[in-house]
Amino acid sequence: SNGNIVNRILPVRIHELDSVDASLLASELGGTIRSVDFIYKAPGVNRPLQPAEIHPHQNQAKVFYRDQVNKVANHVKEIIHALRRSNVNSTAKSPEVISIQPARWKKSLQIIVSIAVLFLAGALFFIWATASQPGETKPLVSIAVLPFKLIGNDEESAAIADGIQEAIQRNLSQFPDLKVKARTHVERFRQASKSATEIARELKVDHLLEGSAQKIGNTIRITVRLMDEHADVIWSQHFDRKFEDVFIVLNQISQSVANSLKAKLTPEIAYQINRTPTQNFEAFDLYLRGKQASRRFIETHNLESLDLALDLLNHSIQLDSSFASCYACLSGLYLIKRMDSLSSSKDYIVKLANRALAIDSSVVEANMALSELYFLLNDDVNSLRYTYEALEDVALDSISTMHLIDRLTSVYMRIGDSDQALYLLDELLKLDPLNQDVLHNKIITLAAEHQMNQLTALKNDLTNHMPTSGLIQLINFHQALESKNIDGIITVYQNIKTLEADKAKWFTQYGAIMAFGMREKKMNAEAELALDRLEGQLGDEPLYRAQIELYRGANQRALEFLANETVGWYNLNLSLVNPIMEVINQTEGFKNFIDRNKIKILNLRERVHQLELRGYLPKRDLALETVIE
Numbered sequence: 125s126n127g128n129i130v131n132r133i134l135p136v137r138i139h140e141l142d143s144v145d146a147s148l149l150a151s152e153l154g155g156t157i158r159s160v161d162f163i164y165k166a167p168g169v170n171r172p173l174q175p176a177e178i179h180p181h182q183n184q185a186k187v188f189y190r191d192q193v194n195k196v197a198n199h200v201k202e203i204i205h206a207l208r209r210s211n212v213n214s215t216a217k218s219p220e221v222i223s224i225q226p227a228r229w230k231k232s233l234q235i236i237v238s239i240a241v242l243f244l245a246g247a248l249f250f251i252w253a254t255a256s257q258p259g260e261t262k263p264l265v266s267i268a269v270l271p272f273k274l275i276g277n278d279e280e281s282a283a284i285a286d287g288i289q290e291a292i293q294r295n296l297s298q299f300p301d302l303k304v305k306a307r308t309h310v311e312r313f314r315q316a317s318k319s320a321t322e323i324a325r326e327l328k329v330d331h332l333l334e335g336s337a338q339k340i341g342n343t344i345r346i347t348v349r350l351m352d353e354h355a356d357v358i359w360s361q362h363f364d365r366k367f368e369d370v371f372i373v374l375n376q377i378s379q380s381v382a383n384s385l386k387a388k389l390t391p392e393i394a395y396q397i398n399r400t401p402t403q404n405f406e407a408f409d410l411y412l413r414g415k416q417a418s419r420r421f422i423e424t425h426n427l428e429s430l431d432l433a434l435d436l437l438n439h440s441i442q443l444d445s446s447f448a449s450c451y452a453c454l455s456g457l458y459l460i461k462r463m464d465s466l467s468s469s470k471d472y473i474v475k476l477a478n479r480a481l482a483i484d485s486s487v488v489e490a491n492m493a494l495s496e497l498y499f500l501l502n503d504d505v506n507s508l509r510y511t512y513e514a515l516e517d518v519a520l521d522s523i524s525t526m527h528l529i530d531r532l533t534s535v536y537m538r539i540g541d542s543d544q545a546l547y548l549l550d551e552l553l554k555l556d557p558l559n560q561d562v563l564h565n566k567i568i569t570l571a572a573e574h575q576m577n578q579l580t581a582l583k584n585d586l587t588n589h590m591p592t593s594g595l596i597q598l599i600n601f602h603q604a605l606e607s608k609n610i611d612g613i614i615t616v617y618q619n620i621k622t623l624e625a626d627k628a629k630w631f632t633q634y635g636a637i638m639a640f641g642m643r644e645k646k647m648n649a650e651a652e653l654a655l656d657r658l659e660g661q662l663g664d665e666p667l668y669r670a671q672i673e674l675y676r677g678a679n680q681r682a683l684e685f686l687a688n689e690t691v692g693w694y695n696l697n698l699s700l701v702n703p704i705m706e707v708i709n710q711t712e713g714f715k716n717f718i719d720r721n722k723i724k725i726l727n728l729r730e731r732v733h734q735l736e737l738r739g740y741l742p743k744r745d746l747a748l749e750t751v752i753e
Contacts, residue, residue, distance in 0.1 A: 265385045266329040268305035269293040271314040275338035275345070280409070283416040284344060285337040288374065290415075292333065295378035295397040301387040305329055308523040320355040329353070333381060342367050348377055350384055359384045367409070371400045396486075402447045410440035411450050418457055433457055451480035452489035459493050466500055473497055488517035492524065495531060502690070504535045504728060508741050511535075526552065533565060539729045540693030542573050563595050564630055571602040572694040579603060594623050598630050605637075605701050613641040613703075617654055636671035640704040643675075667691055667699075674704050683713035689721075696721050 269292050272285040290307065297304045305327050313323050320332055335348035344367050349360040359380060363373050378397050382389060402408050414436035421429035434457055440450045455476035462469035473493065480490040491514035498506035511528050529548055536545035549566045552559065563586070570578050583599040590596075597616050604612025617638040620628045631638075635655055642651035655675065670685035691699070699705055699718065708714045735741040 264303040265301060265331065265387065266303040266305065267296065267331040267333060267381075267385065268310050268323070268327045268329045269296065269307075270310055270323070270332060270334045273334075273336040275336050278339075279416065280413065281337065281339045283409075283412040284339045284370075286416055286419070287412040288335070288337050288346065288370075291374045292378055292381075295374065296381060298393045298396045299382050299387040299389075302382065302385060303329075306523065320351055321353065324351075324353040324355075331358070331385065339367065344370055344373070346373060346377075348381075350381055368405050370405070370408070401449045402444045404444040404447070407440045407443035407447055407450070410436045410443070411447065411453070414440060414450075415453060418453065430457065430461060434461065446483055448480045448484035448487045449489070451476050451483070452487045452493065455480065455493040456489055456496075459497055463500075466497065470497065470501065486517070488514050491517075492528070495528065499531055499535065502538075504539055505732060505735065505741070507535050508532065508732065512741065526555075530562070530565075537565065537569050537572075537694060538692035538725075539732060540572070540725050541729055541732070542569050542693075545569050558590060560590075560593065560595060564598065567595060567598055567602070568694050571606075572697045574606060574697075576603055576606055594620060594628055594630060597623075601631070601634065605698075605703075608701075608703065610641045610644055610703070613638055614645060614647070617642070633668055636668070636675045637702060637704055640675055644703075667695060671702070671704055674707060679708055679711075683708060683711065683717075686713060686717040689717065690724070691721050693725055696725065 269289055272289045274282050274285050293304060293307055296302055309327060316323065318326075320334070324330070324332055330353050332351050332353075333348060334351070335346060337347075338345045344363070344365055346363040346365075347361070348363075350358045352358060361377070361380065363376075365373055375398055379389060402411070414433045417429050417433035417436060420426065421433060434454070437450050437454050437457070441447055441454070444450070455473050458469065458473050458476065459466075462473070466473075474497070477490040477494045477497075480487045491510045494510040495507055495514055498504075498510065511531050515525065515528050529552060533545050533548045533552070536542070536548070546566065546569055549562055549569065552562045553566070556562065563582075567579065567582065570582070579599050579602065583596055586593055586596050586599075597619050600612065600619075601616045603609075604616065616631075620631050635657070639651040639655040642648075642654060655672075666685040666689040670682040670689070673679070673682035673685065696718065700709075705714065732741060
């Protein structure tokens, strides 16, 4: 009763139920509706299907489950409206029946709505069961789209060649039957002299697509060739078309390749790959050249390339104000351009990204820009929101995916959700067991939770696989801090002095602690050398400056630095075991610093969890092996 039967089968969140319908159902069923939580904020139950939303290749039935749920809910709603209209019409035609109609109406509605709810429950159970039950699935066909060769040396043709490769790569990524190698993996073969067989072997793919492109005036010439791993040609084609036909050519290439590889073209995939980003081909040309300049900036860090990219893209949206991809690209580039003034530039960057998403909600670059922006501004809720949105894109390359998941981890670490952070870190380590940045984050997450036994186990593992890694000393440092072992802290400093700069990079923030330990042992000269070596790398972060002031004996000055400082979960816990702060840890100023930050973090963590429960943040177990090659 009271709708709990569906809860026992499968909890679901779908689009908002009309308030009048909710009241009617609650009244007629005799209790609050709890079977379906109508809070899922999709564009609407009657929207076009969006393949990028659910990753259909990850389930046995290859369907879009949110849409199936929404369809069922829509049918239930139609039944309710039909009953209501029938009741109104019957009442108007037969006034003499008014005295008995409500009872009959109530009984009928109870029966029909009960059937509808059970139908919904059954449909949901079938969907869940089909998605979760293991079954035989045919192996994915793997393919790499190699950088298109440039005919001629003009920049416009280079931009076209890169744009064609990117578009075909993205189109093929829409097919659940295909496993498309990320562009970041194939880029190293741009100038390679290796044979197709050697490239296929190194990339571990079954097929290669190679091609060439040239733009002469308003004409584009494109040649493509699909080969198997032995370099045998499966399909090839030459196109000599007007530039205005470029999208038709791209779609024809994508569908021909997919067909040759026996990949199924569904209506949903056809909808995705047949969409055109703009009808203004001059705007598209400027966009491709802008993207080319932005890639050149990323490779060279030449600010002139960044400014050129911004100029070209701004000109493009002047020609087509509904060019979503162009707005998205601009939002990311302005994020880089205005990195030193994000607070004042936030509104403009958000405006560009939101404009892109309003035109096309599937533009991943806009979500990535918002994810980065809010992370840098310490807005953890919105950073999580847009990071998860970006991860929904099925065509996301592996480098971007790793970066986004690393951002999720950083946010969960910052708010002290260590269980979720450690889960994601362990998933990343399954893909790259010796990734030192991921290992570093795991160490400080465990240290924040005082998990010394797990740190010892991790240290033993690192000793076997990376005996010279600075990460081993990082574990030793935190274990010495935890046990208040000053000699252990000094030993760590003596060991890291011999490390190369990249291996010692994790210790800059601990310079004052190490100097304090050496001074406690009357090693004053060595302490000053340590401070001089590490202090200059700290920047102006108030927490670190406070430690320097404490080392110098300026306790009140240190408390002034802490008065308004905001820290994350790790630094909060580090402050509690930091020996240099013992001199002020009983003062009101220090207690306020700890309590203020602890309350803020705990409140934020609870807010995130509530938003996850309400469906605003889709916390989920990411099956990384299915989204990262």
